[in-house]
Amino acid sequence: MERPLRLPARDCVDQLYLSISYIRSRTSVVPFHPAFTHDSMFMKSTRLSLVLLFFVALGPVHSAHASRQGDSSFVVLLGTGMPRPDPKASGPATAIVVGKLVFLVDAGPGVERQLCAAGLPISGVTALFVTHLHSDHTLGYPDLIFTSWVMGRKTALQAYGPTGLQRMTDHLLAAYQEDIEIRTDDLEHETPFGYRVHVHEVDAGVVFDSAGVRVTAIPALHGAWKRSYAYRFDTPGRSFVVSGDTRPCEALLRASEGVDVLVHEVYPAVRLKPEPRPGGEDWPRYMHAYHTSDEELGALAARAQPKLLVLNHLVRMGGSDEELLTGIRKGGFTGKAFVGKDLDRY
Numbered sequence: 001m002e003r004p005l006r007l008p009a010r011d012c013v014d015q016l017y018l019s020i021s022y023i024r025s026r027t028s029v030v031p032f033h034p035a036f037t038h039d040s041m042f043m044k045s046t047r048l049s050l051v052l053l054f055f056v057a058l059g060p061v062h063s064a065h066a067s068r069q070g071d072s073s074f075v076v077l078l079g080t081g082m083p084r085p086d087p088k089a090s091g092p093a094t095a096i097v098v099g100k101l102v103f104l105v106d107a108g109p110g111v112e113r114q115l116c117a118a119g120l121p122i123s124g125v126t127a128l129f130v131t132h133l134h135s136d137h138t139l140g141y142p143d144l145i146f147t148s149w150v151m152g153r154k155t156a157l158q159a160y161g162p163t164g165l166q167r168m169t170d171h172l173l174a175a176y177q178e179d180i181e182i183r184t185d186d187l188e189h190e191t192p193f194g195y196r197v198h199v200h201e202v203d204a205g206v207v208f209d210s211a212g213v214r215v216t217a218i219p220a221l222h223g224a225w226k227r228s229y230a231y232r233f234d235t236p237g238r239s240f241v242v243s244g245d246t247r248p249c250e251a252l253l254r255a256s257e258g259v260d261v262l263v264h265e266v267y268p269a270v271r272l273k274p275e276p277r278p279g280g281e282d283w284p285r286y287m288h289a290y291h292t293s294d295e296e297l298g299a300l301a302a303r304a305q306p307k308l309l310v311l312n313h314l315v316r317m318g319g320s321d322e323e324l325l326t327g328i329r330k331g332g333f334t335g336k337a338f339v340g341k342d343l344d345r346y
């Protein structure tokens with residue numbers, strides 16, 4: 001099956017840095033990103049070998065955007081998983097990287113480890129955008145708050161999301177009060193108040209517009225959740241939509257028309273059936289109200305015509321990549337589509 005590689009770069013130097021970052025993300029857990037890269041002895045002594053490694057690494061994979069000069073924005077799938085723990089698929093989290101800025105959509109379990117694996121900053125992202133408050137999308141939120149502090153964050157984490165995010169944040173800070181006191185007052189000497197979070201509870205519409213990046217919250221349709229968002233990112237070079245959790249949604253479709261990359265949740269329609277557990281007879285009803293099948297996504301994408309469709313937050317129900325892509329085609333989308341894997345970048 002065709003495997004993706006997405007290495008958009010502003011220029012050759014950036015392309016090299018991003019490519020090295022990509023290579024390291026597959027081979028190492030050492031943080032590496034232009035935002036905190038210094039011209040160290042390590043870089044000087046290993047630059048030649050890394051250049052060679054870069055060209056070797058590009059060999060066998062498709063570089064969908066590698067030739068596109070002028071855009072330095074890309075998306076990294078930090079976690080493509082679902083609530084069931086899977087060592088190969090971390091909890092929902094997606095990074096939009098724009099030059100040195102790193103925007104995060106959701107903070108599922110394992111988010112700080114996945115940021116590290118992707119070579120992105122572990123000491124704080126530019127901003128977090130929470131789609132909704134389901135636990136699988138927010139269990140990594142305390143990790144993001146406290147680990148980034150312990151790793152050096154000194155300023156407030158900027159967190160955007162639906163009503164309820166402030167209350168969740170307040171409770172988390174209260175829950176970790178003893179940790180905060182010991183880390184601040186005893187021998188660790190962490191920066192006082194470095195754990196802070198500036199919460200922005202947002203309505204649908206433009207929620208962030210700075211440094212050439214505009215982020216729009218799109219009202220999603222996620223069952224009984226009153227507030228659940230998808231987010232669209234418009235950067236100087238490219239555009240992205242990340243669905244969060246939603247059943248097929250017209251607002252999301254309109255926001256995705258012609259977008260460069262649509263990252264969307266999915267499950268295989270042909271495998272949906274009642275489950276043998278108490279309440280399991282409602283499982284199909286739940287999935288129809290809260291989530292989007294491959295066939296529904298194929299139909300949505302056929303209308304929206306994203307340049308690239310990436311399947312994410314996969315509730316596989318035992319289905320293979322090929323089955324999911326068959327469902328997408330059955331829905332009518334004939335464009336480029338990939339089944340996302342953790343640490344893929346597009």
Ligand SMILES: [Zn+2]
Nearest residue numbers: 132134222245
């Ligand atoms: Zn959800």
Ligand SMILES: [Zn+2]
Nearest residue numbers: 134136137245
């Ligand atoms: Zn979810």
